[in-house]
Amino acid sequence: MAQLGLGFDDAPTGELHRLFFALWPDEALRPRIAATAVSVVSEHAPGGRPLKPDRYHVTLQFLGDFRPLPSSLVEDAKAAAAAVRSPAFELSLDEVGSFRGANVWWIGSQHAPDGLRALFDALGRSLAQHRVPVKSSASFVPHLTVQRDVRRFIAPTPVPPLPWPVREFVLIDSQPGRGTPYEVIGRWPLG
Numbered sequence: 521m522a523q524l525g526l527g528f529d530d531a532p533t534g535e536l537h538r539l540f541f542a543l544w545p546d547e548a549l550r551p552r553i554a555a556t557a558v559s560v561v562s563e564h565a566p567g568g569r570p571l572k573p574d575r576y577h578v579t580l581q582f583l584g585d586f587r588p589l590p591s592s593l594v595e596d597a598k599a600a601a602a603a604v605r606s607p608a609f610e611l612s613l614d615e616v617g618s619f620r621g622a623n624v625w626w627i628g629s630q631h632a633p634d635g636l637r638a639l640f641d642a643l644g645r646s647l648a649q650h651r652v653p654v655k656s657s658a659s660f661v662p663h664l665t666v667q668r669d670v671r672r673f674i675a676p677t678p679v680p681p682l683p684w685p686v687r688e689f690v691l692i693d694s695q696p697g698r699g700t701p702y703e704v705i706g707r708w709p710l711g
Contacts, residue, residue, distance in 0.1 A: 537589035538694040541643055542577035543686055544704065550576055552682050553613065553627060557666035560616045560679065566625055568670035574701040578664050580689060581643050581656045589693065593652065594705065597691060600650035601708045606642045608710040609635025614681035618674045625670050626663035636662055639689065686710065
């Protein structure tokens with residue numbers, strides 16, 4: 521098994537898989553996020569390229585890049601997710617901003633709800649208990665990327681709120697080299 525970035529010496533083979541847990545907007549919310557992104561980008565002209573709405577998500581825990589994707593890791597990650605008990609919550613997407621040096625613009629929340637941090641923490645503990653290594657930072661900054669390769673930084677700026685009733689979290693397999701939408705390989709309810 522070759523795993524990128526974790527010190528294994530095996531030569532990478534097969535397609536790259538990026539594995540992560542995320543909040544996944546429903547089909548009614550995605551076009552509203554896209555409309556907000558278009559409005560902000562039109563007003564501030566950062567350059568770059570927009571993310572397609574089918575790629576919108578808020579990353580909870582990033583597991584890493586793998587080539588190939590180990591089925592045992594996927595099963596362990598699913599078992600960890602199934603053990604999480606966390607309440608549903610309301611997330612308000614009411615702010616846009618960017619990270620210096622990251623060249624992305626995002627939509628996020630001025631005041632992330634306690635339920636979001638509780639979910640992040642519960643999932644992190646469960647992954648550790650199931651011996652699933654994560655590459656996420658302890659300084660969780662929830663955000664949904666809408667524009668990549670931007671040339672301008674934007675300070676956090678309020679936008680009309682987009683209410684998001686968060687009722688589940690998902691496990692995503694992204695294959696960056698293929699240019700295909702993310703594949704949801706597991707869903708777990710909150711509540």
